[in-house]
Amino acid sequence: GENVEQHPSTLSxxxxxxxVIKCTYSDSASNYFPWYKQELGKRPQLIIDIRSNxxxxxxxxxxxxxxxxxxxxxxxxxxxxxxxxxxxxxxxxIEYSSASKIIFGSGTRLSxxx
Amino acid sequence: DSGVTQTPKHLITATxxxxxxxxxPRSGDLSVYWYQQSLDQGLQFLIQYYNxxxxxxxxxxxRFSAQQFPDLHSxxxxxxxxxxxxxxxxxxxxxxxxxxxxxxxxxxxxxxVV
Numbered sequence: 001g002e003n004v005e006q007h008p009s010t011l012s013x014x015x016x017x018x019x020v021i022k023c024t025y026s027d028s029a030s031n032y033f034p035w036y037k038q039e040l041g042k043r044p045q046l047i048i049d050i051r052s053n054x055x056x057x058x059x060x061x062x063x064x065x066x067x068x069x070x071x072x073x074x075x076x077x078x079x080x081x082x083x084x085x086x087x088x089x090x091x092x093x094i095e096y097s098s099a100s101k102i103i104f105g106s107g108t109r110l111s112x113x114x
Numbered sequence: 115d116s117g118v119t120q121t122p123k124h125l126i127t128a129t130x131x132x133x134x135x136x137x138x139p140r141s142g143d144l145s146v147y148w149y150q151q152s153l154d155q156g157l158q159f160l161i162q163y164y165n166x167x168x169x170x171x172x173x174x175x176x177r178f179s180a181q182q183f184p185d186l187h188s189x190x191x192x193x194x195x196x197x198x199x200x201x202x203x204x205x206x207x208x209x210x211x212x213x214x215x216x217x218x219x220x221x222x223x224x225x226x227v228v
Contacts, residue, residue, distance in 0.1 A: 032215040043116065043204060043219040044157070089157060093215045101170055102147070102208070102217050106156045 002027040004092050006105025014113050019080055021108045023090035024072040032093040033066060033073045038107075039086045047088075048075070077110075085112045117141065118220035120205050126226045132193040135223045139186055139207030145169070146188040147217065148180055149204040157204070163188055164209065195227045 003026040013019045025033075031052040036044035050057045050064045050073065057064050061080075066073040077084055090105040117140035127133055139146050148160040159172035163182035174180075177195075182188040192199060202224055208217040 034216065036219075041202075043221050045116075045219070046216065049216065091217075093217075095215050101162070102215070104157045104159070 002030065002092060002094060002101070002103045004090060004103045004105040006090050006108060008108060009106065010109045010111070012111045012113060013080055015080055015082065017080055019077045019084070019110055021075045021088055021090065021110070022072060023074070023092075023105050024070075025092040025103075026071070027092070027094060028068075028071065029094050030071075030092040031095055033064070034091050034093070034102075035064060035075050036089045036091065036104075037086045038089065044089060080112050082112050082114065085110060116218040116220065118205060118207050118218050120203075120220035120223050122223060123221065124224045124226075126228060127195060129195055129197060129227055131195050131227075132191065133195065133225065135190040135192070135203055135205070135225075137188045137190070137205030137207075137220060139188070139205075140218055142209075143207035143218075144186065144209035145207060146182055146186070147206040147208070148174075148188070148190050149206065150201050151204060151222075152198075152201045160190070192225070197227050200225055200227045 006023045034049035037047045038044040061078045063076045087107045089107050093102040119138040121136045144165045146163045150158045160174040161180050162170040166182050177193050180190045202222045204222045206217045206219045
């Protein structure tokens, strides 16, 4: 079945620097890749997603890139701010005709140093 | 607000007891997912339902069971509770008309077993 690996498990960056989180997936049929941010004790929230028909998507300081050939995708956060500190989860989804199935990575705890 | 409603928000119970967690998906969503998240852990997939039928099963213990009803709400039953079952249990839904692959999480149910 589908497997999603996420690296690194923890990441500490200086405020204002960039952060990059990488994920790989195993099933080439995956066609939807969302990223979620989870603050302590709260629900994961969708921050950006990308579908397999595009290679890159940006939303202000956040961008996601997808390499279908290598089966990996990455989250890039530029000009990091203290409020970016959270756990980030990548996911890969295989859409069937009647239901979608989603597999999450193990998460990356991002800490922003002041 | 994601539109996914979970009750109760907090629950404290003793070992050996049984509890039921309830989830109402977003309006129009047909898929419901259950996840378990222990302290500082990732999102452990338990089970998925689509339109009343079990669609995928993850690392769900035999002491746990779930179902999705005709009105699409779902319940997760946890029995013979152990201390290690203390966790945050998330329900999520997808399969609405806006984006079939996008998964939305509820606020979670905090279960403490004492």
